[in-house]
Amino acid sequence: VEYDFTADLEDKLDDISSGRVDWKAVLHEFWDAFNNAIDETKDLRVSEVLDRLDELLGPHFFRPGEDGSDPRKCPSCDDGRLNLKLGKFGAFFGCNNYPECKFTRPLEVTNGNGGDEALLASGPKELGPDPDTGDLISLRKGPYGFYVQRGEEALEGKKKIKPKRASIPKSSNPVDVDLEIALGLLSLPRDVGIDEETGDMITAGFGRFGPFIKVGGTYVSLKESDDVLTIGLNRASHLLADVPRKAPPKELGSHPKDKKPVVQKVGRWGPFVQHGKLMATLPKGTDPDSVTLEQALELLDAKAKKNGKGAKKAAKPKKKKATKKKKPAAKKSNPPAPSEPAPEVANE
Structure with a gap:
């Protein structure tokens, strides 16, 4: 933004409002400069504009990593370079090896690691087999964020059996999720210990509103500093002591x-x-x-x-519309026959 240009224009607008300058002269001066600037760029192609913007904005969006590696290096195909591109929904960064490499990244400043998108650029990340079932544990990303999954969808007859899934807490970095963490998330809910007040088991789990602990009918959301995988009985009892208890179902x-x-x-x-x-x-x-x-x-x-969920209500009988009786057409009366003239009487 050219602040001098803005300040100068504001001064001219003040002069116009006070009557010291003719507004037509100011407008003519602005248009001449604007038209000259347009003439210099109107013949440029879109690719040339993108290349220029890519050159100017690159140092802002691609900051060198701590190891001094090239921040523009594609994290998916290794020999590609991330360039500014224009798509259906706006600008983004994509690999120049497209369509062989389809890695993309939104317009955001990163620290040189390519962001979380680099994790799954080539598909789900395999973390290892489940030691109990042998099913493959993988890290994936859905419309609501990252999650881990055990195995794949299977068919039993015509019924689809969905695999076990568990969301990654927002407080966790997907880059740090390994097989051990994934197995812990997939094992939720887990037993924490016996509640001294009720004698019921306290469990820890992860729901639609985040991690929680539960005893009977009482739920307590965990703080950001609490880990649903490692929270112990003492901490759980402390959190439950501050909330009113609800009877279990x-x-x-x-x-x-x-x-x-x-x-x-x-x-x-x-x-x-x-x-x-x-x-x-x-x-x-x-x-x-x-x-x-x-x-x-x-x-x-x-x-x-x-609520209308019981037996269907009997449909009300439709009222028959009364048909209007048509009036009989009026009979056309025959015009009266012309009267014969009276016979003339001869005068004698």
């Missing part, structure tokens, strides 16, 4: 239609029963410990009917 029995469990839980708005995704709140004054499977089924059926 109570299974009342199996639903007679699909044999899936019907459970009773305590939520933000009080106790309720649940079957699948259908939930029904217990009436006020009901003792949660006394609720039976039959009572829960009645509440769930009533909620299903209220």
Whole structure:
């Protein structure tokens, strides 16, 4: 940005507003300089502009690594060079060996290691076999970030069996994930120890909102300094001591239609029963410990009917539109016959 140009133009605009300078003269002066600058570049091709921008912006986006290696060296094919390119969604850096090498990198400043994209430029990274199953453990990247996977998708008849997957915590660097860390993530949830207050097992796991510990119906999110793979009983007990305890879900029995469990839980708005995704709140004054499977089924059926998930409502009979009676067409009356003139009487 040329700050002198901006300041000079602001002064001229002030002169125009005060009437000291004619605005047409200022506009004519600006247009002459602008038009001359355009004439110097209008014959340039897009490739020439990209080469020039690549030369100017290269030192900003490609900073030498600590080992003094060339920061523009492609981390995927080793003999390629990363150049500025223009794509459907804007500018990016790509290998000059395209289409043999399809490595790309967004416009961002790195420290010379090519960023996390270099990890999987040539596909999933193999970490090693699972010592228990022999399945290959691999590091992959999906739409929601990096994750590890055990084995591949398999078919049992016509049913697809998805492999076990585990997300990489945001606090972890994917570059540092090895076989040991991957096996630990895939083994979650894991037992931490027995809770002294309830006698239940405290477990550590990783959910949609990040790492957590759980005992009964009580969940606590872990801090950034806590590691879900190594957190011990003392630290877990300390975190649980600061939160109110919730009663664990109570299974009342199996639903007679699909044999899936019907459970009773305590939520933000009080106790309720649940079957699948259908939930029904217990009436006020009901003792949660006394609720039976039959009572829960009645509440769930009533909620299903209220939500329109029960029997289909009978369609209301369509009202027949009353047909308008057509008025009979008026009969055309015959015009009266012309009257005959009276006979003339001769005067005698």
